[in-house]
Structure formats: structure tokens, C-alpha cells
Amino acid sequence: MRVLLTTWGSRGDVEPLVALALALQGLGAEALVCVPPDEEFATLLDRAGVPMVPIGPTVRSVTAGAKPPTAEDAVWLAAELVAAGFDTLPAAGQGCDVLLANGMMAAAGARGAADRLGIPYVYACYHVRGLPPRKNPPEASGQSGQDATDKAHWEQGQKATAMFAEALNGHRAAVGLPPVDDFLDYVYTARPWLAADAILCPAPLDRTDIDVVQTGAWALPDDRPLPRELEAFLDAGKPPVYAGFGSMATSSPKDTARVAIEAGRAQDCRVILARGWAELAPIDDAGDCFVVGEVNQQALFPRVAAVVHHGGAGTTTTASRSGTPQVVVPQIGDQPSWAARVAELGIGVAHQGPTPTLNSLTAALATALDAQTRTRARAVADTMRTDGATVAAKMLLDAVSPQPPGTVPR
Known part of the structure; x- marks a missing residue:
């Protein structure tokens, strides 16, 4: 065959x-x-x-x-x-x-x-x-x-x-x-x-x-280990927030990175920033932000406090299977529908619109980081087929x- x-x-x-x-x-x-x-x-x-x-x-x-x-x-x-x-x-x-x-x-x-x-x-x-x-x-x-x-x-x-x-x-x-x-x-x-x-x-x-x-x-099963430097960052404090937009080319990468990092800081969270096609980069030299390229999300997502992403089918599914709360900032296509379903299931937040502000993302993260959201995210993860x-x-x-x-x- x-x-x-x-x-x-x-x-x-x-x-x-x-x-x-x-x-x-x-x-x-x-x-x-x-x-x-x-x-x-x-x-x-x-x-x-x-x-x-x-x-x-x-x-x-x-x-x-x-x-x-x-x-x-x-x-x-x-x-x-x-x-x-x-x-x-x-x-x-x-x-x-x-x-x-x-x-x-x-x-x-x-x-x-x-x-x-x-x-x-x-x-x-x-x-x-x-x-x-x-x-x-x-x-x-x-x-x-x-x-x-x-x-x-x-x-x-x-x-x-x-x-x-x-x-x-x-x-x-x-x-x-x-x-x-x-x-x-x-x-x-x-x-x-x-x-x-x-x-x-x-x-x-x-x-x-x-x-x-x-x-x-x-x-696609992924058994790649996480980079040593990323492992060290994860081990150096409480679980950080992951923020990445995959192959989405955001209208202002510098603003997107700034909002993601500052919203994490507003919730007293470190941030893992995924570079992606938008080429997101740190906004300063502080040690609370770590930038990754292409990485094993199946290994990473269970170890973070929340996943901020664009709502692609693959990222949404991986985040949901990890039992980690999400903030979905949809950009195009079916992404608003994925965001709405995440909110409907109670496993995260659907951000309104494709361009988060510091206030809007901070508020969304506050909901995602709530213990009730995490409990619900873990419960839904247990029902998903692989x-x-x-x-x-x-x-x-x-x-x-x-x-x-x-x-x-x-």
C-alpha cells in the first residue's frame, strides 16, 4: 500500500x-x-x-x-x-x-x-x-x-x-x-x-x-529533550508563562513581545517567549525572559503556568492535552473558533481581537492562572484521545x- x-x-x-x-x-x-x-x-x-x-x-x-x-x-x-x-x-x-x-x-x-x-x-x-x-x-x-x-x-x-x-x-x-x-x-x-x-x-x-x-x-509524537538552557530556566523558579504565535506574522512584533513580557510580569510570572515567524525578541536584559526557537511543545507545555498563543489547531490541541490553561489571541481563519471553544470549556480565555494590550492580556492571564481554570484544564485533558x-x-x-x-x- x-x-x-x-x-x-x-x-x-x-x-x-x-x-x-x-x-x-x-x-x-x-x-x-x-x-x-x-x-x-x-x-x-x-x-x-x-x-x-x-x-x-x-x-x-x-x-x-x-x-x-x-x-x-x-x-x-x-x-x-x-x-x-x-x-x-x-x-x-x-x-x-x-x-x-x-x-x-x-x-x-x-x-x-x-x-x-x-x-x-x-x-x-x-x-x-x-x-x-x-x-x-x-x-x-x-x-x-x-x-x-x-x-x-x-x-x-x-x-x-x-x-x-x-x-x-x-x-x-x-x-x-x-x-x-x-x-x-x-x-x-x-x-x-x-x-x-x-x-x-x-x-x-x-x-x-x-x-x-x-x-x-x-x-506527531515528539520525544526530543528540551535544550539544557531552557531546562535550567524552568528549574530556576516557579512555572513561567509561555507566549508564542507560531507562523503568524504579527503586525508589530516589538509591541507583541513587550505586551507579553509585561503582562507576565504583572502577574509575577517569568516568560518563555517563542520567536516564531514574527521574530519576537526580548525587550530588555532582565533574566525573567527566555527566548526559544522551534521546541518540543509536548514536553514544555505541561511545565508552564499558562500558554498564550494564536489558536492554531495544533497548538490548541497540544496545550489542551497538556492540561495547562490557555489564553488564545486569534489572528485569522478558524482561530477565533478555537478561542471560543477554549473559553466555552473553561480551560482558558478567548482574547477579544488579534492585538492584545497590556491591560487586556494581563486580565486574561489573571483568569487563566486562577486555580479553578487549571483544575478544569486538567480534567478536560484527561478526556482527550491521542x-x-x-x-x-x-x-x-x-x-x-x-x-x-x-x-x-x-
Whole structure:
């Protein structure tokens, strides 16, 4: 059995596929991962011993520029990724038995490649916002929060169709494939997989139009030791606060670092500052702040007092599994939804808006550091499953039996 896995996005998109690839290897299958050619992704796959094929432009070149991407940039990127899917995946997928794609950015080209290869295709996402939107727009009179969420989700589907459909059909025509009439049905399929923990992100119960398969989150095991200097910092006092925003390029890194460090100090806490793509740095020479690069969060988070982060799927899941309270400062995409769920579960605080001030972050940390929040965080951690990647790997292997080309595994 040989499986092709692909995505285009940040580390939070790539790392779960590496976890799935390792689970497949553990069951005796071969797995090949096609992801953006960013250096850190190549390092990650090399460390895991998983073969990688680069696809599309680097994520940093698109998201970490001096200015945020424009609407024109998004249209260009959509066309580039569809072209990359048709150019790269058919060659990489020779001899593969199934192709799994994560997220809309990779899925349009991936589904076309699966058709060209004549192999089954699976669409997977890490949050319910990645599921196909409803067919009809929400009622205009709806005023609830769910109405607003449904409307935004539906509009997201319309934008995706506008960006990807023309490029997809152009490439299909060039290789002799018929046009796709319903882009969303074609790419999302009627049986999408939700690779998220059922506690943190339960599958919607009211979606009778699709058959959602919830596998659990795909977490990559990490047994790397923490750096000696970090161990020494942790041992030198009471548990510090961790603050990091991963691959999010904040609008003002200097202000973000200052607010995080000073908010920690306001709560009489030392701070571990994760450099991340925003290149966060200390604001002075005081010994109460330690800066880390890429680090084993699974080993670190249980040893800190609170985790301040951007609300990516992977970081939220790791923090939740650690039993450590969180402050989620969402930036884009599904991150506000993760923040809201953390607050709903009582395991942390959802910061209002993407730009914390000293007052707002200090207040959020006060709630997160409360003993009641920690007790609740530990209780929720005990209910979370850790076998999502294995569940998904077994499903892939069980599903791929002789069947018509281009069908969706059941």
C-alpha cells in the first residue's frame, strides 16, 4: 500500500500529515508527503524519516512579507496551487493507491490529480470551518452567532469557487478531463474527514447533507529533550508563562513581545517567549525572559503556568492535552473558533481581537492562572484521545479496496 498526502499551508497544516504518514508506516504502508518547500517543513519531515516532495511556493514568501497578501495575491496563489497540483502530484503519485488532501488550498489540484491517476481521493480538514459550506445561503433575518458563522462559511465557499474553479477546469480540459459543474461537491466530497479532537471540535450534528468522519486529531509524537538552557530556566523558579504565535506574522512584533513580557510580569510570572515567524525578541536584559526557537511543545507545555498563543489547531490541541490553561489571541481563519471553544470549556480565555494590550492580556492571564481554570484544564485533558492518526491510517488502509477510479473511500 502506498499513500500520497498533500497540503499547502503553515506548520499547523503540515505536521498532522507527518503524524499520519508515521502512523501509516507503523501499519506497514508507504507514505509520501507533498508540502510547501519551506526549510522548516523539510527539516520536520527529515527528522521524522518521511519522504517529502515540494509543491507550490514557500508559505513564508506568501504570508510573511512586508505587506499582508491582497485579494489579487489570493487569486494568483489559487491558480499557482492548482497548476502545482496538476504538475507535481501525478508524477509523485505514480504507484500510489489513494491520495489524501488537507484544506482547500491544496484540494482542488489534488482532486484533479487523483482523477488523472485513477485512484481514490479523501478530503480532510482540521476544523469544522474546513467542512463544505451549506448549499444555500443562511436566512438574511438570522441574528444569532451561529447565523453569522454559517453566513461567513457560505461566503467562504463562494470565494473559493470564484478563485479555484476556473483554474481547475482549465487544467482539466488541458489533460482531457471533463469540466466540474459543482466545484464544492467535487473538492470537499460528500464524506469529508474531520481530523480534530471531538472534545475541542465536535462534528456538527445538524449536517444531514454530508457524512462527516471524525478521526480525532493527528498529533506527531515528539520525544526530543528540551535544550539544557531552557531546562535550567524552568528549574530556576516557579512555572513561567509561555507566549508564542507560531507562523503568524504579527503586525508589530516589538509591541507583541513587550505586551507579553509585561503582562507576565504583572502577574509575577517569568516568560518563555517563542520567536516564531514574527521574530519576537526580548525587550530588555532582565533574566525573567527566555527566548526559544522551534521546541518540543509536548514536553514544555505541561511545565508552564499558562500558554498564550494564536489558536492554531495544533497548538490548541497540544496545550489542551497538556492540561495547562490557555489564553488564545486569534489572528485569522478558524482561530477565533478555537478561542471560543477554549473559553466555552473553561480551560482558558478567548482574547477579544488579534492585538492584545497590556491591560487586556494581563486580565486574561489573571483568569487563566486562577486555580479553578487549571483544575478544569486538567480534567478536560484527561478526556482527550491521542490515537487520531492511527485511527485515520487504519481507515485509509481499510478503505482502499478495488473500486472505480476517482471514487471516495468509505
